[in-house]
Amino acid sequence: MTSSNIEAPKQGTDLDVPAQEGESSSLWKEVGKRLLKNKTAVFGLGIIVTLIIVAILAPLLAPYRPTETDIISRLKAPSANHWLGTDELGRDILSRLIYGSRISLQVGVISVSIALVFGAILGLIAGYYGGYLDNLIMRIIDIMLAFPSILLAIAIMSILGPQLKNAMIAIGIVNLPRFARIVKSSVLTVKEEEYVEAAKALGANDSRILFKHLLPNCMAPIIVQATLSIATAILEAAGLSFLGLGAQPPTPEWGAMLSAGRTAIQVAPWVVAFPGLAIIITVLGFNLFGDGLRDALDPKMKDN
């Protein structure tokens, strides 16, 4: 897959792309229609969209700065001044949660992107070339799956050091096997299709076949997995931060907020309760939408 042979013969495009594109755009239109009929999926999408808006408008929405401490009003219960109360340093919890949405979304999207890109590449190579490469890749994947995922993330974090950036890398690596497996199995079914044969006959090189013909046809399961993986990634990142391995103070990350507040749970349960609720709502949003997407892409399952 060197860049020198990306220039593929032009004649291939005219023959195979239009038919596929027409097919896939109507498929996605159909999926979109089914998705909009699914109330819980729309609800999930609503949560995600709200979250994105909150993250973008954080400086406008947050009543206080997220790291603004006020020792006099430490651990204050929810009130008109502080809707969700204050934490052990007198910081406004609502403001921290609002800013925290930026971190959670970022963690979810970036770590899943890492998992998706590298997982898809490995899956494509394993599925398309087969043989020795396939064996090697799949054995490495098997070894990664031999670890309970959070433990593998902890192992990677203890190498990379406790930082939010490293947590995203660790979670990306931990979630990579699922994408590799999904892409590999899709490639195995797709690669025998006639249009792949046709592209080969027309002289398309491997990277063109892999990325232009095979990958687009594995997209449906990848998108479903990506959506559901964002949910897990957010949970895992919060877990790493809770263990002190992810975001470091004073970053308003939800898991880290929970961890910092847990010694005060007896006197100020809101310090722990609200960040947890924020995580649940976010993860629920991605889970509902991901489930809906899966049902929409596989209507047979929904009928059951």
Add this chain to the structure above:
Amino acid sequence: MLNYIIKRLLLLIPIIIGVSIVVFMIVHLIPGDPARIMLGERATAADLARIRAELGLDDPVYQQYFRFLKRIVKGDLGTSIMTNNPVGEELLDRYPATIELTIFSMLIAVLIGVPAGIISATKQYSLFDYISMSGALLGVSMPIFWLGLMLIWVFALQLGWFPASARISVGVQLDTITNFYVLDSILTGNWTALKDVLWHLFLPGIALGTIPMAIIARMTRSSMLEVLSNDYIRTAYAKGLSKRVVVYKHALKNALIPIITVIGLQAGILLGGAVMTETIFSWPGVGKYSFDAIMARDYPVVQGCILVLSITFVLINLLVDIIYGFIDPKIKYN
């Protein structure tokens, strides 16, 4: 069948070697001087030299790895920097606590999750179905450490129904034989201790078991629904069989394979989740031990904990694969 088991055991060897390489790398990929990172900035030159010599950090990496492998095969997992005790011995002390908690959580997850899934499937779109599936969805979206803290807050701190930490009350006597407290109290006929041990297991067990319970319930429901839509189920009803027989004898048996797969996969969630649950509930197991070790940068202990928990996970997966053979006669072992 025996051939299959042997073959499956042989397949474990490369996996376990792979796991050991990853665990080995934890120390060797740390940027900078591992000895200094482990001992901290105030370490003396002599201490650093001792650790380097002990870990053989000056030798080529492959030699270090083979030495590491030789050590762990002999059961020598190195020495804890925190306590100076052999890691193997400390793990052995804590392992039963983790396994006991894991089994208890798994029991809760299966005993509630499977029936809830079956009822949901047989009464699809009923009130029960909606409530249990909403609960399950909430369960899979919940951070385990948050659930643990909330359980402590409500049931230990506010209501005082259950203890928030430890495996047994201070005043309760128990002669330990296996270090599995439930088993020990049964073996010694110590019912006071048994009651106390179960009482302590309850909250951490629920915290750890909730996510697997939710996943198992969802899987059971969808697996049952798929089977119940088959023609042979209609035939069974047409023959005049009762709903009970159809559901439990015909449908459940065929729905079991994916359910068992999912139950097996939960072992990973449980063993990984043990790190957080044990930390929150001050449960003296491998999970809390690994958390303390991470905080103290005690790398030999971190390595030991990850190795032991991962190998446990691998063995559970092996067990699940073997169980398939007994449930599904269609599986051929070659």
